[in-house]
Amino acid sequence: MPALEIRSLVKRYGAVEALGGVDLEVGDGQLVGLLGPNGAGKSTLVKSACGLVKPTSGTLTVAGAPAGSKEARGAIGYLAELFRFPGWARADEVLELHQRLTGSDGGATERGELLELVGLADARQRRIEQMSKGMQQRLGLAQALVGKPKLLLLDEPTSALDPVGRRMVREVLIELRRRGLSVLLNSHLLSEVELVCDHVAIMRSGRVVSAGKPEELVRARGVEVETAAGRRTIEGATRDDVPRIVAELVAAGEQVYEVRALQSTLEDVYVEAVS
Amino acid sequence: MRVVAAHAIKESLRRRVFAVVLVLSVVFLGLYAWGTSELFDDVSGFSSNEFGVDAETLAGATVLGLAMFAILFLGAVLSTFLTLGAVRGDAERGLLQPLIVRPLGRTSYLGGRLLAAAAVSAAYVVVLFGACTVITGLLGWWPDRWIAPALGLAGAAAIIAAISLLGSVLLSSTANGIAVFMVFGAGLVAGLLGQIGEALNSDTLDTIADIATWILPFEALYQDGLAQLTADVDGATEAIVTLGPFGGAQEAGAGMWPFAIAYVVAVFAAAAALFARRDL
Numbered sequence: 001m002p003a004l005e006i007r008s009l010v011k012r013y014g015a016v017e018a019l020g021g022v023d024l025e026v027g028d029g030q031l032v033g034l035l036g037p038n039g040a041g042k043s044t045l046v047k048s049a050c051g052l053v054k055p056t057s058g059t060l061t062v063a064g065a066p067a068g069s070k071e072a073r074g075a076i077g078y079l080a081e082l083f084r085f086p087g088w089a090r091a092d093e094v095l096e097l098h099q100r101l102t103g104s105d106g107g108a109t110e111r112g113e114l115l116e117l118v119g120l121a122d123a124r125q126r127r128i129e130q131m132s133k134g135m136q137q138r139l140g141l142a143q144a145l146v147g148k149p150k151l152l153l154l155d156e157p158t159s160a161l162d163p164v165g166r167r168m169v170r171e172v173l174i175e176l177r178r179r180g181l182s183v184l185l186n187s188h189l190l191s192e193v194e195l196v197c198d199h200v201a202i203m204r205s206g207r208v209v210s211a212g213k214p215e216e217l218v219r220a221r222g223v224e225v226e227t228a229a230g231r232r233t234i235e236g237a238t239r240d241d242v243p244r245i246v247a248e249l250v251a252a253g254e255q256v257y258e259v260r261a262l263q264s265t266l267e268d269v270y271v272e273a274v275s
Numbered sequence: 276m277r278v279v280a281a282h283a284i285k286e287s288l289r290r291r292v293f294a295v296v297l298v299l300s301v302v303f304l305g306l307y308a309w310g311t312s313e314l315f316d317d318v319s320g321f322s323s324n325e326f327g328v329d330a331e332t333l334a335g336a337t338v339l340g341l342a343m344f345a346i347l348f349l350g351a352v353l354s355t356f357l358t359l360g361a362v363r364g365d366a367e368r369g370l371l372q373p374l375i376v377r378p379l380g381r382t383s384y385l386g387g388r389l390l391a392a393a394a395v396s397a398a399y400v401v402v403l404f405g406a407c408t409v410i411t412g413l414l415g416w417w418p419d420r421w422i423a424p425a426l427g428l429a430g431a432a433a434i435i436a437a438i439s440l441l442g443s444v445l446l447s448s449t450a451n452g453i454a455v456f457m458v459f460g461a462g463l464v465a466g467l468l469g470q471i472g473e474a475l476n477s478d479t480l481d482t483i484a485d486i487a488t489w490i491l492p493f494e495a496l497y498q499d500g501l502a503q504l505t506a507d508v509d510g511a512t513e514a515i516v517t518l519g520p521f522g523g524a525q526e527a528g529a530g531m532w533p534f535a536i537a538y539v540v541a542v543f544a545a546a547a548a549l550f551a552r553r554d555l
Contacts, residue, residue: 013554050376052555074378083369088289100278101377143373 001064002027003075003151003182004049009058011044011206018044020206021058026151026184026199031177033193034186036203037274042186043081045203046155049184050078063150074102077149079140081156081186087129091120091139094128095146102147114142117175119168133160141172152176152183158192170196194266202273210273217269221262228255233262279379279387280394287357287395296353300403303345308410311338315415329508335416336505342407343424343504346400347431347497354396354436355455361388361440362546364448366555375555382547385440389543392436397429404428420503427500430535431493435459437539441546444553462487462494469498492535499531 004026011019019041026032034042047053049060051068065071085094095111104110115121118138128136137160144152158166166189173196176183187193193200194214202210210217223237223245234245239261249256287293318330362385365371375381408421418424438458442451465487472480488495 047555050372052372052376054552054554070378070380073376073380076376078373078376080369080372083373085373086286086370088286097278097282098373098377101374101379103378140373 283391424500
């Protein structure tokens with residue numbers, strides 16, 4: 001049973017169609033990245049999976065339960081794109097509140113481990129109003145992990161983080177995948193998605209326009225060679241063709257200085273998909 | 276629901292605004308004690324007059340009635356403050372989403388918010404009214420009833436909290452705050468219309484006031500509490516008290532309390548139904 005299964009999901013706000021029949025699956029232990037330009041429907045999709053947005057039609061199930069049901073809400077951890085915790089509360093109190101809401105019996109041990117995981121072990125008693133935005137974002141990630149959810153839904157989790165914070169989140173995601181947690185990651189950062197995700201879905205105008213493993217989405221763009229005659233690209237060639245190309249050039253008496261197999265990046269795939 | 280209520284109460288106690296309310300309440304009680312003391316000193320010369328009017332009763336009922344009005348206003352401010360952004364306001368600020376996706380559910384969340392706001396504001400008005408009653412009593416006059424007026428104020432605060440909670444599902448915080456105080460003002464105006472209608476013997480004004488009372492029962496509970504202050508006063512004193520600014524208060528009748536409870540339940544149910552359909 002997949003952690004998240006979305007079939008023919010449609011969401012309309014009046015005349016505006018935010019989602020136009022989306023199919024998506026997040027398998028057990030899978031880390032799926034959701035990419036797309038602003039207004040593509042990514043956040044609406046994540047909110048639908050949380051039960052925050054009611055679909056116009058289609059089905060969403062979380063660990064087999066309809067999205068938004070008590071069982072489904074008990075199986076997810078969610079970090080919203082725009083969220084805030086009460087300024088008067090301390091980090092430990094925020095996690096304690098969410099332990100109560102999820103029925104977690106992890107106690108102080110779980111809270112300590114989560115704060116340690118996101119690098120906030122020293123800020124346990126610090127008030128939210130005394131935390132930087134990046135610290136609050138990391139606390140948000142810890143909050144989403146309270147109660148050991150089966151599916152983690154992250155909507156732009158690194159938007160307020162500096163490069164070091166982003167790397168920390170990437171490491172946390174890799175660790176979570178190692179533990180078998182399923183994750184749907186909505187992010188603008190292609191490099192982030194490329195580095196950690198097993199599967200990528202690219203959305204445009206409320207539809208998934210490209211999906212697959214990152215290595216499947218990228219493709220060969222030819223072989224570039226530099227000889228005494230200059231630099232040229234051999235279209236259609238792949239990495240496997242490199243020995244043959246070099247042998248032919250040498251046999252033809254050319255001096256080869258550099259050979260490079262060209263491959264499209266996820267960014268190329270993304271730009272092509274959304275434009 | 277208890278977790279949300281406990282969290283909301285904790286929030287109301289830890290925010291600076293609550294400390295401000297507390298300080299202002301102490302200032303209010305100090306001024307009230309001073310003013311009441313001066314008033315009783317001034318009327319002490321009229322203790323035995325030829326009209327048979329009990330000057331201390333007249334002064335005490337008037338000043339405590341005035342205090343009830345102020346306490347109702349403060350209670351309305353507090354209950355509105357605790358609920359005005361409970362749904363749309365908190366959703367816009369991003370405070371709501373992390374809580375709502377948890378297993379507790381939307382209705383339980385709303386219930387917790389209402390429970391907390393009603394409990395805090397009801398306790399606040401009861402304590403404040405109790406303090407004013409004791410001050411008035413020690414300085415010269417004890418009201419005929421004090422539990423019923425206190426409960427009336429508490430009920431009124433709870434009703435305003437429910438109205439504000441319903442408004443929070445539909446309106447942004449600022450718009451909801453304005454709307455709730457317009458509703459509050461409408462209730463008070465309806466009460467005044469009723470008093471004027473009675474004084475002028477106008478059936479139309481009486482009917483308008485009656486309808487408004489059922490639509491906005493917090494006003495009826497307040498008026499009932501006000502009437503209970505001088506429930507046993509009779510003779511010339513009663514006639515004078517009735518002519519005073521707070522003397523025209525009407526007893527609500529036996530049906531008002533069950534209606535008020537049903538009203539809160541209905542308003543809460545409407546809020547829960549609207550919230551259940553709302554995209555966040």
